[in-house]
Amino acid sequence: MYVLMDIMVSPGGVGTSVSPYIAMCQKIFEDAGLTHTMHGYGTNVEGEWEDVMAAVKRCHEVLHEKGAVRITSHMKLGTRIDKDQTMADKVTSVQEKMIAK
Amino acid sequence: MYVLMDIMVSPGGVGTSVSPYIAMCQKIFEDAGLTHTMHGYGTNVEGEWEDVMAAVKRCHEVLHEKGAVRITSHMKLGTRIDKDQTMADKVTSVQEKMIAK
Amino acid sequence: MYVLMDIMVSPGGVGTSVSPYIAMCQKIFEDAGLTHTMHGYGTNVEGEWEDVMAAVKRCHEVLHEKGAVRITSHMKLGTRIDKDQTMADKVTSVQEKMIAK
Amino acid sequence: MYVLMDIMVSPGGVGTSVSPYIAMCQKIFEDAGLTHTMHGYGTNVEGEWEDVMAAVKRCHEVLHEKGAVRITSHMKLGTRIDKDQTMADKVTSVQEKMIAK
Numbered sequence: 001m002y003v004l005m006d007i008m009v010s011p012g013g014v015g016t017s018v019s020p021y022i023a024m025c026q027k028i029f030e031d032a033g034l035t036h037t038m039h040g041y042g043t044n045v046e047g048e049w050e051d052v053m054a055a056v057k058r059c060h061e062v063l064h065e066k067g068a069v070r071i072t073s074h075m076k077l078g079t080r081i082d083k084d085q086t087m088a089d090k091v092t093s094v095q096e097k098m099i100a101k
Numbered sequence: 102m103y104v105l106m107d108i109m110v111s112p113g114g115v116g117t118s119v120s121p122y123i124a125m126c127q128k129i130f131e132d133a134g135l136t137h138t139m140h141g142y143g144t145n146v147e148g149e150w151e152d153v154m155a156a157v158k159r160c161h162e163v164l165h166e167k168g169a170v171r172i173t174s175h176m177k178l179g180t181r182i183d184k185d186q187t188m189a190d191k192v193t194s195v196q197e198k199m200i201a202k
Numbered sequence: 203m204y205v206l207m208d209i210m211v212s213p214g215g216v217g218t219s220v221s222p223y224i225a226m227c228q229k230i231f232e233d234a235g236l237t238h239t240m241h242g243y244g245t246n247v248e249g250e251w252e253d254v255m256a257a258v259k260r261c262h263e264v265l266h267e268k269g270a271v272r273i274t275s276h277m278k279l280g281t282r283i284d285k286d287q288t289m290a291d292k293v294t295s296v297q298e299k300m301i302a303k
Numbered sequence: 304m305y306v307l308m309d310i311m312v313s314p315g316g317v318g319t320s321v322s323p324y325i326a327m328c329q330k331i332f333e334d335a336g337l338t339h340t341m342h343g344y345g346t347n348v349e350g351e352w353e354d355v356m357a358a359v360k361r362c363h364e365v366l367h368e369k370g371a372v373r374i375t376s377h378m379k380l381g382t383r384i385d386k387d388q389t390m391a392d393k394v395t396s397v398q399e400k401m402i403a404k
Contacts, residue, residue, distance in 0.1 A: 001161065006344035008379065013183070013218040016272055016385065019393075023400035038397060039340065040347040040390030041309035041379050049161075053154055060102065060150075060180050070181035070218055074276055074379070076311065076344050079161050080171035082114070082319065087343030090322075094341060097326035107243035109278065117284065117316040117373055120292075124299035138241065139296060141289030142208035142278050145242040171319055175377055177210065177243050177276070183218065188242030191221075195240060198225035203363065215385070251363075255356055262304065262352075262382050272383035281363050282373035284316070 001049045004087055006076040008042035009059055011068035021068060025059040032058075037087065042074070044087045049079075102150045105188055107177040109143035110160055112169035122169060126160040133159075138188065143175070145188045150180075203251045206289055208278040210244035211261055213270030223270060227261040234260075239289065244276070246289045251281075304352045307390055309379040311345035312362055314371035324371060328362040335361075340390065345377070347390045352382075 011021045026043065029036040032055045034047040045052055060071050112122040127144065130137040133156045135148040146153055161172050213223040228245065231238040234257045236249040247254055262273050314324040329346065332339040335358045337350040348355055363374050 001158070004343065006342075010212060010274070012181075012220075016215040016383075018214075019396040020400045022397045026397065026401055037342065038394055039309075039342040040307065040349075040393050041381075042344075044343040046343075049158060053158075056178075057102070057150060057154075060178075064180065064182050069183040070179065072212070073176075073178045075174075075176045075178065076377070077157075077161075077174045077176065078171065078344075079165065080113075080319075081165050082170040090343050091341055093322040094325045094329065097323045098329055105242065107241075111313060111375070113321075114319040117282075119315075120295040121299045123296045127296065127300055139293055140208075140239065140241040141206065141246040141248075141292050142244075142280075147242075173313070175278070179243075181218075191242050192240055194221040195224045195228065198222045199228055203360070214383075251360060255360075258380075259304070259352060259356075262380075266382065266384050271385040272381065275378075275380045277376075277378045277380065279359075279363075279376045279378065280373065281367065282315075283367050284372040 001079055002084070003046065003049045003052050004078040004085070004090070005045045005052050005056075006042050007045060007056065007059075008074045009063070010072045010074070011063050012071065013069035014067060021063050021066065024062055024066065028055050028058050028062065035087070046087055102180055103185070104147065104150045104153050105179040105186070105191070106146045106153050106157075107143050108146060108157065108160075109175045110164070111173045111175070112164050113172065114170035115168060122164050122167065125163055125167065129156050129159050129163065136188070147188055203281055204286070205248065205251045205254050206280040206287070206292070207247045207254050207258075208244050209247060209258065209261075210276045211265070212274045212276070213265050214273065215271035216269060223265050223268065226264055226268065230257050230260050230264065237289070248289055304382055305387070306349065306352045306355050307381040307388070307393070308348045308355050308359075309345050310348060310359065310362075311377045312366070313375045313377070314366050315374065316372035317370060324366050324369065327365055327369065331358050331361050331365065338390070349390055 036045045137146045238247045339348045
């Protein structure tokens with residue numbers, strides 16, 4: 001089952017500068033070989049369900065090891081059976097409607 | 102790793118009445134033996150990471166089988182290493198602060 | 203326009219104990235006369251769009267005044283034009299499907 | 304109060320092809336003069352609180368007019384008082400940490 005995910009990881013108890021922790025998660029997605037794109041409020045990640053979920057768990061484990069005493073992740077998970085679709089397809093689909101107007 | 106989750110499952114392509122699909126997920130959490138409480142905008146679920154994630158995957162699989170051509174789940178996942186905490190503990194903690202005022 | 207909202211307010215830069223800040227928001231919803239119910243991962247709030255949004259803004263303002271240097275709120279906002287529906291209606295609708303099984 | 308928002312608007316009762324509705328919201332953000340960037344699972348929008356919220360309300364109103372009988376929006380709202388920060392600053396901050404590794 002292929003999944004399109006958006007994830008925002010919020011480490012707690014590490015002060016207000018959380019970007020080093022976000023960078024650790026980016027590296028985990030990269031090392032896992034998952035397609036991923038960061039935006040201003042999270043990261044789009046896509047791949048097989050098991051691979052994506054293993055990477056999310058790894059983020060929590062690594063950030064706890066690095067000092068985050070509590071972590072909250074906000075995720076969107078999308079699956080569909082009517083057609084194959086990537087994140088890039090979704091963006092293109094909206095952009096086409098905007099041009100068509 | 103114990104996880105506190107909040108999940109809202111949104112099946113697409115099934116019309117505007119989604120409650121039968123939500124009920125199917127409730128049954129999956131129940132059958133998995135996970136502590137779960139429904140509220141107006143999702144369900145609190147808690148348990149071991151692997152058990153909770155297996156139930157989420159099962160929700161997507163079952164809803165697709167039952168006709169949902171696309172599904173988006175919105176989730177919050179919380180883990181912490183400083184202390185054990187349940188969903189009930191979190192609510193009680195806030196309520197105590199309200200009484201103390 | 204009537205709106206059903208779920209909100210989780212996350213104050214940053216205040217240490218790991220955020221419950222006093224959550225309690226402040228509960229009081230704001232209460233003082234605004236909005237129907238609200240706390241759960242383990244947020245609060246269901248319902249009312250007229252303008253009233254609900256004014257309360258959300260007030261939460262951010264008050265928490266900043268009380269020392270939260272950064273705040274992230276995660277919200278779900280639901281509106282519908284086919285029928286009137288409260289949060290309680292939504293929960294009841296799912297529960298009826300569960301009993302019917 | 305300046306706010307960084309991420310929003311995903313989900314129209315219901317319109318079938319599985321929601322991209323025309325998403326395109327309508329993009330146009331609303333554009334017409335409102337707000338800085339906005341679409342990604343695979345939503346849109347980053349930033350500006351003054353009142354302007355951003357007025358645009359969100361307008362999205363719900365327009366989509367209802369165009370046939371969406373129910374709409375759920377998932378939003379993240381971030382405010383901070385310690386420094387000025389744009390969405391672009393957030394992404395740059397993480398990228399610098401990744402290069403520094």
